Structure formats: structure tokens, C-alpha cells
Amino acid sequence: MTKAEIIAEISTKTGIEKVDVQETVEAFFKVVKTSMVSGENVYVRGFGSFVVKKRAKKTARNISKNTAIIIPEHFVPSFKPAKTFVEKVRTGNKTKTTKA
CATH class of the missing domain: 4.10.520.10 (IHF-like DNA-binding proteins)
Structure with missing residues (x-):
């Protein structure tokens, strides 16, 4: 399953716009990346x-x-x-x- 498919499925199941879901997913991964870069x-x-x-x-x-x-x-x-x-x-x- 690709990231686009995941975003579409979350959007369908929650009723949240795809753009908002994509921003949330991207923000989550950005937090994970920056935390790990700093050693957390x-x-x-x-x-x-x-x-x-x-x-x-x-x-x-x-x-x-x-x-x-x-x-x-x-x-x-x-x-x-x-x-x-x-x-x-x-x-x-x-x-x-x-x-x-």
C-alpha cells in the first residue's frame, strides 16, 4: 500500500479532506525524523x-x-x-x- 492509498483510505474512513490528512501524516513523519536526528x-x-x-x-x-x-x-x-x-x-x- 502506498502513502497515497493510505491517505485516501484514512480520508474515506474519517471524512477528513485528503489535503488535511496528508498534512497530518507529513507532520507526523517530520516529527519522527527530527526527533531521531536529535537522538530521541x-x-x-x-x-x-x-x-x-x-x-x-x-x-x-x-x-x-x-x-x-x-x-x-x-x-x-x-x-x-x-x-x-x-x-x-x-x-x-x-x-x-x-x-x-
Whole structure:
């Protein structure tokens, strides 16, 4: 499902104009992004957590040149779904199949 389809469905179910729904969705993602950039985690009860994970400094190998590369300590965004969300997906009615 695309963002446009999500916005259309929310608009249909709530009766709110698509423009207003789009502004709200964009504002939510902007808040999540700016919070994570500043190092804060975002928790959405019943859905999941947007967390910033710290990756330690490590040495990797460039196989083609047979040289060592030092990857510095860095931070990456991550999403951890809530247990209730995972359970609903696990027991949900799947209608589409994905290609393996």
C-alpha cells in the first residue's frame, strides 16, 4: 500500500479532506525524523518504537582490494514493532502472496 492509498483510505474512513490528512501524516513523519536526528526515540503505543541504534567502530575488509577499512562509530534508525502489533500481523488474514 502506498502513502497515497493510505491517505485516501484514512480520508474515506474519517471524512477528513485528503489535503488535511496528508498534512497530518507529513507532520507526523517530520516529527519522527527530527526527533531521531536529535537522538530521541519515538514510542507509539500499540504500534512500535522508532529508535536510534549506536553501531560500534569496527574493521571490515574490502575483498576486491584485500585491504582493511575502518568503519567509525555511527548511529542508524531502526523500528521495533510492539508485541500486540506483531501478534495481529501474525494472526491476520493475508490475502496477497509475495514472490520469494
